[in-house]
Structure formats: C-alpha cells, structure tokens
Amino acid sequence: MSRTVSANITLSLDGFVAGPEGDMSWLVETAVHEQCASGFAGWWRGVDTVLLGRTNYEGFHGYWPAVADDPAADPRSRELSRFLNGVEKVVVSRTLTEATWSNARVVRDLEAEVRALREADGGTVAVFSSVSLIRALLAAELLDELRITRVPAVLGEGQRFLEGSLPRSTWSLESLQTIPTGAIVSLLRRR
Template identity: 30%
Template sequence: MRKLTAGLFYSIDGVAEAPNLFQFDSFDDELGQLLGRTMSEVDTVLMGRVGYQEWAGYWPNASQDLDFAGFINTVPKFIASDTLTGPLEWSNSQLIEGDLEDFVRALKARPGGTIAAMGGMSLVRQLLLAGLMDEMTLIIHPVVSGKGRHLFGGDDPTTRLVLKSCQQTSKDNVVLTYARREEA
C-alpha cells in the first residue's frame, strides 16, 4: 500500500495560507534537505483546484527554485475539482473523476512511490479526516502571521494524532510529522 503524505508551512498562530507572505528569511538548509528528500520519494501529487490554478500559472515558467520546478512540472498530478473541466493545460495534470476518497483509496492500492497532497488545504483536511492521510508534516516558522486561513476549523471533528518525529532547524523552524492515531 502506498503512503499518502502532506507537508504544510505554518505560522505560530496556525495560518497555513500563502506562506510566502510570512516565511521571510526563515527558510534554511535543513528545510531544503527535507524538501529534497520528499521530492526523491514522491512520484504522484494530489492537488486541489485553487492550488492547481495558482501553481499552474507560476511553476511552468518559474525562474527560481528550479529544483522544485523540475519536480512539480514533471510529476503526475491529479486534481480534485468540481468546477474545472479538462483537458488541463499544465503538463502531467489530470482531473480526478468520481469520488475523491474512492479515487485516493484506489491510487494508494496501485504500485508506486509516495503520494503527496500539495497545494490544497481543503484537500489535506478532507483526506486526513477521512483517515486516508498516512503522515502530515507541519513546518512551523517562528512568526505570527496575523491573518490568513487555518488548516482546521471549529466544525472539524476531534481527531487524535500521534507524533512521529520532531526537529528544530537552525533558523528556529519546528518540523512536526504526525500520523492519525488508531482508535482502539
């Protein structure tokens, strides 16, 4: 069974939206190494509509972060959307047809490497709460964003997690990797 993961940049006050507005100078070599390891393991990406549209407008012509651009432009991407219609223009992108959770269950059962949910807070939340997310990494930057969307909301059910790993980086980022706690 393939592993489904997600990684989100986070502020101290729980904001996960638009991390480029609060990361500032906190990105360091350790985070670069973490992302490099992640890219080497991932061979399939799941995205939400908003993330897809933002990233498809930037990464195909990116002039910086070329390692990530090379990865994200070539990896197969499956897009969850009720409003987009195909075919999609960004290379190796395909709309998910039918129920998202059924699609992910079938995808996890196929041979292959790690599947990563990227560019979609709603997608990550749905897959975690549905019990389909194997690991979720929160990269917490030492900053209070002050505004922006949070990954979880007041309507989400109580969901127990277990801490798989914890690391502090040289620029005081904290990298926490969680898995869902199995209920007895």
C-alpha cells in the first residue's frame, strides 16, 4: 500500500491564498481559533514527511525552530515547533542548494521524489500550504487528500490558488467542520 500524500491550504471565498502584497491578515482569526487549530493539529499528527517549497521553507525555518523553547508560546505552537524540528522535511527548489534545518534536504524533481516517497515505508506525506507544490501535485495526479479551510472573506485580488489547466479529477468529502468564525474546513479525498 502506498503512503497518502495530503495537502493543507487556506482559501478566501474567491479562491485566493494571499491578498495583495502577500497579505494574510484575513485568515488570522480563523487560524488561531481553538477549533481550527485543534483540527489542524489532528491532521499533521499522522505526518512523518513534510514537503515544502523554497518560500515556505524559508518562512517556516525563520520562525518555527525557536518556538519549541519559547515559554510565551502556547502549548500547541510549541508542539508544532517540536514536530517541525524533528520531522523529515523535503524542500523542493530549483535555486536552493542546501537546507540547514534539522532533517531537511533539498530536491529538484518533485514528481520523482513524491513517487519514491509514496512507495517507501512511513506515514502521511504532507504539504503545508506550499501553493506551487499543491498545484504541481494536482497536475501530476499525485495528491490523494486536500484539506481546505475556506475563510469567509472576499479579497478581490492577490495570489490565486488554482491557475492554468489541470487534469480532471473527482473528489469525495471525507469530513466537514464548521468554525465559529464562519470558516468551513473540508477534507477531500481523490476518488
């Protein structure tokens, strides 16, 4: 049996992952809400390999390592930091030559790497919001699950989630959670 490749993404109602100039303020209320944070933690706990694009790797590496030992951080953030510090991290990049975070390595060929990871022993392989990787995995038909948090905000412009043509696919709803902020979290599985 092959490993599951799962991705997590947060979207506005009009399909953006970031507003103008990378603005992410529209999702903060939902992301920090106890129900949403708890659901996200439940998702990543089955993961033992994380795929990151260069931009997310640099952002995560610049923030998360120190949170594990920060007494001012909430317990869930410290737990996520410890997880990220220890988990295997595969950074997909054409420009990065090395990854200095513990258990991180750089690869150039996403499809070949994911095919190899799928056949190796282990738990879920996850993409933490790296839009370019999620698009590429959808295009290559290598994504098994997609966890979407739909935030009730219309941004009008910014970075779209889906652009260009993708192969046709059908997905089934595995679970649905509503968040008091008005957000809806759905876990979809490719049929």
